[in-house]
Amino acid sequence: MARVKLAAATDVPPGEGRVVDVAGRTLAVFNVEGAFFATDNACPHRGGPLGEGDIEGRVVACPWHGWRWDVTTGASVNNPAVTVACFPVAVEGDDLLVELELTRNPDGVPWVEHTPGARAWPGNPSPRRG
C-alpha cells in the first residue's frame, strides 16, 4: 500500500464529487459535509462514472441508470450486499491523500519486476515486496 495525492481539498467542494486519475486508476472522490471519501469511479452496474453523479447527503446516484451508493461504505442503498470499492482518504494540509495498492508509480509508470515477489519503480534502487 502507498499513500498518493488524490487532489487538493479545495478541488472538491462540499456536496460534490470529482473523477480523479491517480497511479493508473480512476477514482471518485466525494466531499460529505467536509469529510472526504474515495471509491472506484466505475459503477458496479455497468461502469458509469460515479464521480459525476449527484450527491444527496452521503449517497451518490450513478449518472447512467440511477443506482445509489453510500460513499462512506461503498454499499448499494438498495442492496447493501453489492458494493463498490472504497479507499481511505487522509487530509494533509491542503492535500487529499489516498491509500492504494499500486500497480504503477504515482506518475503512472508501470512497476518493474526485479525478482519474483519484489517490485520497484524504474530508478528506485530498493525493490518493495508486494
Ligand code: FES
Ligand atoms: S452504470 Fe451505474 S447504474 Fe447503471
